[in-house]
Amino acid sequence: MTSSSIATLADPVAPTMGFFERYLTVWVALCIVAGILLGQAFPAAFQGIARFEISRVNIPVGLLIWVMIIPMLIKIDFSALARVKSQWRGIGVTLGINWLVKPFSMAFLAWLFIRHLFAGWLPADQIDSYIAGLILLAAAPCTAMVFVWSQLCKGDPYFTLSQVALNDAIMTVAFAPLVALLLGLASISVPWDTLITSVGLYIIVPVVLAQWIRKALLAKGQATFERTVSNLGPYSMAALLLTLVLLFAFQGEAIIAQPLVIALLAVPILIQVFFNSGVAYLFNRKLGVPHCVAGPSSLIGASNFFELAVATAISLFGFQSGAALATVVGVLIEVPVMLLVVSIVNRSQQWYEAKA
Secondary structure, eight states: OOOSOOOOSSSOOOOOOOHHHHTHHHHHHHHHHHHHHHHHHOHHHHHHHHHOEETTEEHHHHHHHHHHHHHHHHTOOGGGGGGGGGGHHHHHHHHHIIIIIHHHHHHHHHHHIIIIITGGGSOGGGHHHHHHHHHHHHSSBOSSHHHHHHHHTTOOHHHHHHHHHHHHHHHHHHHHHHHHHHHHHTTOOOOHHHHHHHHIIIIIHHHHHHHHHHHHHHTTOHHHHHHHHHHHHHHHHHHHHHHHHHHHHHHHHHHHHOTHHHHHHHHHHHHHHHHHHHHHHHHHHHTTOOHHHHHHHHHHHHOBOHHHHHHHHHHHHOTTSHHHHHHHHHHHHHHHHHHHHHHHHHHTHHHHHTOO
């Protein structure tokens, strides 16, 4: 997610939550309204945008996703991987939650709530698509906003940086197989060619470009690097919001017909956030991990790389799919839910550190 400038290993600077990030839920709500109204007013224009694609990859959305993702990937310093061994217990807990617990727990919750408990209130032809969107949402850990969550709970910046760098490295090779496995377990057809294309376009290519840009900026000095990264933030946010407007322009009729859908999709997302953050927090406490590491560990284990999820859902299933809508619900509730988790982590510090 978009955030203010991120600390480097040489000079950790505490990031803060900017105006747009703090009120992200408000902007997403406005995008829902704007997208629905525009879609109803200019249906032909948005249908033309939807048809502008190559190999099921929508070109306008692909460009917006690059503008959205690359600025946050520039902040990632892969040399931080050298520090992984210094906090191996916290790293191990977070990796276990991110790659072994969260995706599978979300797949189970999606199956339980969407296919069974809530099935009577949802469009029958979109059930599989909703489940796929929730799986995509949980299949990749958040990349940038976790630095803000870490700072808010007084987390160790070096741990956070090394954990994010490691997650990004794993994501380049594990995202596609994990998504394919979980979709297969949910009996959802996997379009392998589109999935692999999405991984290349939205993970590998942006990572390579971002690291090339990072190297070029750092060659001009740390001040230039931090100033440029800070200036790119608004473009990243604008690309996210514009993508959501496009998505809701196509989802408008479905939302008007089924306004309850968003609330129902939010239920498994909320449960998995609290479940995964709680499991990570308790495991860290059991292992004697310092609170400054346990806090960001639990937050990294709970948050999602929803930009990637939105992009992949659109590529795999289309603008008007339930999968795309499900991933956007994750965007809608991300900030208020994660701020609540931060508050719980901070308020429980005395209890956490009282362990013998």
